[in-house]
Amino acid sequence: MKQRDTLDTRAAKGVPGRTVDMMINIGPQHPATHGVFRMVLTVDGERVIDAVPHIGYLHRGSEKLCEYEDYAQIITLFDRLDYVANFNNELVLVMAVEKLMGLEVPERAAYIRMLMCELNRITSHLLFIGTFALDTGAITPVLYNFRDRERIQALFESVSGARMMHNYFRVGGVKEDLPDQFNERLESALSEIEDGVDEVDRLLSTNEIFLERTKGVARIDGVSALDWGLSGPCLRASGVPYDVRTEEPYLLYERVDFGVPVGSQGDCWDRYYTRVLEVKESIRIVRQIMCQMAPGEVQTKTRRIVRPPQGEVYAHAENPRGDFGVYIVSKGNDSPYRLKVRPPSYCNLQALPQLVVGHYLADAIVVLGTLDIVLGEVDR
């Protein structure tokens, strides 16, 4: 960024008149902050010269609370971290505990977990695409995507009994098997979603105004993206092909064939389109899972009170927002001694000041939209 004219430099140059930088407080209640996030932007006219993010408005002390809860109860807390990708959060917790206990999951349970996580990735990305379009000013895609998301939410409800806070995964498996007629319903939902995604793709992805707003805006290169600890679509848009599903395959991701979209520009449009392609890939994965799945047990025998051995474990998985990790220090009790979450949106959000400085106020909103933060996860 070039040296900015300040009051002092202007006075030194003898430029008459005064311009004063304005501080704009965006949030905690603002339509574009996707939750209770606050950022203080210093703007020179319309151009952002400084951005200070403030988080913590949704800090509920989840990690501390986990130290006082049973592992079974912690699952309900994890539902409430990233509240648009609940299954993925639950998965990471139960994976961590299973890794600590050295527990094997029945094949069908693993497939069901994969299925639910991929479906949840679709719902989460659909929500992103819709709200991002809303950030750029298009008011229609969000409703199309809610329409499609609703189809999957209904499936979730039929599987777990809840639309968002599922509490469905258990240490050693899942709560219960898929309901009857699930395959047929899933297939019809998937084909409708495919149509819906194409529809929004036609409506938005290559729209001139949309390209105008997102192409080349807020670029971040791969090296600094890694440095900031970005993950997920934000990192992949910068050209770093880091996806936990291929990097350290968990569940049965080795058995399915899928592609990972990788951007090359690291701008807002790449971050957006990476997710659009991921939705399509997830649909592909779900189809493969449905073919491969065989009937069987869904739960290994465990004690009612899960009590993993002493030790430390870090487990992570590819959430819609990125690399979601859980670090558990266990002392062999019912509750973890220390539990720490690696929230991907927290890391992604850190890079915000670097991304928005030098751009327009309207771009700041768009950039925040592409980072796709969920405040439940950022503040925990």
Add this chain to the structure above:
Amino acid sequence: MLESIKGLVVTLKAMTQSKITVEYPKQHLPIQPRFMGFPALTWDEARDEPFCTGCMVCVRYCPTQCMSATMADNPKFADGESHRRKIIDQFEINLGRCILCGICVDVCNFDAIEMSFEHELGARGRNDNRVDLAQLLEMGTQYQAQSGWEQSKPNGLSPNEKSIRDAAIKTADSTRIESSEPQDVR
């Protein structure tokens, strides 16, 4: 420019398609059979009493501590009409605190608590959503009627389960004194 016109076509086409929203208070979307609404207590038609024995296992496992219960001696056991030695005396759930996780249903040994279909609940005060035993049983019987509920853990308990149940009753007995009053949350 072509792309913009493509967008206009998409929206125009959508305009001719059918509506997908429903007018909520007049019309409801179907509830799935596994739907987890607020917890309710089930009613044992055969013996005309609740299944719940007040063993407090749900109270202890509730992540938000939204329940409280007390148990009493079952008069019907003395008469020989029922196999339950203990029976629920008071039960209160603060539905405003309940997070609908279903853990209470998982841990219950007697099928006494179920997640009902009840989900529309509004109140004006922070603690106005407390429901007592009578209301819970009413919700429960309604749920049983709606869902064709069947007991999945029949009364002929295996010896193992029996011992679990007895242990639960024992622990519940010992904790009874501590929380015999319905807990007050400001």
Add this chain to the structure above:
Amino acid sequence: MIAGLPPKDKNVPRRRHPVIESAPPRLTPVGEALAKQISDVLSDFDVSITAELDEVCCLVRAPDVERICRLLKEGPLTSMKYMRLLTVVDYLEDEAELEVVYHLYSLEHHHKMMLKTRVSDPSPEVPSVAGVWRGAGWYEREMHDLFGVFFQGTPDTRTLILPDDFEGFPGRKNYPINEYDEW
């Protein structure tokens, strides 16, 4: 917490369960190779290398942290370019120490490791690694909020997730969580 219920005691198991087993280390061959490499790379420092499950775990002295991190990030053999997580574990009650844990990952070699260091209470100070990985900045601020660990040289020392006037370190085990009234 509801008044009336006794606070749960976190260290004592709820039921009689005297045997506490430990999870055995299960290092992969890659991990073992990494452990060797690290002991070579960090031969100048006071390091003890163990393993937790499948991760190499490396305990170092607190003042060395920043130099070690830089070495691990920039050395071609390790090239830990990606810092996954920074956290603090409170062992004050048993061992009077706080443990700072760094989870590192190398995208080139698919190496993962934990770097640990221990600080004790009157002045829990660790050099900041925000200069090595910029992503560490917020973690350090958060850990300072919750545990009172001071990271020397961290670029931003404001509180992150707690209010500015918050007193005490709520992440620590000895923070009285049951002694306030629920709203």
Add this chain to the structure above:
Amino acid sequence: MSLTWLERKTLARIQQRVGPSVVGPHGLLQPMADVLKLVTKEDVIPAAADRVLFWVAPVVVVVPAFMLWIVIPFASGLSVRTLELGLLYLIAVSGIGTVGLLMAGWTAASKYSLLGGFRAAAHLVSYEIPIIFVILSVGVLVQSLDLGHVISGHTVEVGGQILRMPDQNFVPFAAIMPLGLIVFFLAGLAEIGRTPFDIHHAESEVVGGPFVEYSGAHWAAFFLAEYMNTFLIAVLTVLLFFGGWSWPSPPTSWFGTDVPEWAVRTMGAAWFMFKAYLVTFAIFWIRGTYPRLRIDQLMAFGWQTLIPLSFVNLIIVAVVVYYHWPTWSMTLISLPFILLLWRIIGRRSRGIDAVSTVKLMDKSELEVTTLSDDLLVADPSGAATQNTEAR
């Protein structure tokens, strides 16, 4: 008033929703309910606001919005006042509303509304210019500034020659100067702050712009003005380019019998309103489809594209009228410029293949790829170049 209903229903149908449906049949009485609600609502004036100006601002916006309707003829001779300088009057009065928006933004003592007010002032003023030039070229075409003459044409005497100026009974001006129509419609959208150009009350950025701090009846006044202006742009589009009430002209005789004068007029007015509603629908349709431009892009589009093109349009019209070329030559000359506009708008999605920046890497491909430096985009300096250029 019916426009709010139309807008909400249109958007709802675009978004596959039901839309207003409770008050009245199909929610037709919803606007009434809205008005009732807004009027009875408490009118909050922020403590830091300049009370007088804050109170006056909505009036300044609403009054011109009403005054504009004085000269609009709904059928032949059916207007409040027939002014000879009707077009000039339109241009003059429509500029006043901007002052009101700026007043509202400035006096509310809120940074959002301040930004919104500035944005409004900047972009409304710059989009006024292409509108003026297009209106002027219509004036040149008909050699009159009277709105009635625009439709029915008239005769003028130029240098002893009696000329019949074109009227829209036979060919609407949309066919004669399509460039003018496009420029007028785009600039009109911006002038009323409709979707691709609605930056001054961009909900996701400045949360309503100048109106943030307004509530109750004052807010209602702003929105009344907004819808009045929306409809005015639709009416003007019909009037200037689609022949108002007369194209295609309603029949004057019906199976051999003469239709009475009043019936022809009524039919003309109804026909006129129908066309105006169609244009309004198009405006709402566009709102339901497009994202919003950024301020710099908006200004660039206005100053670099629309204003030159409106000049071009004026020159074409002037040349054709001066040399008495046939009117169809005007259409022909306009065509290349329309193509130019087409290419300017579409330049983003042309050239570079937009979609190609994101590649799908197969899983097997990823497993063999280790992270090498050429996969990383090592171009941190390119971060803000795009924007500085645009500035």
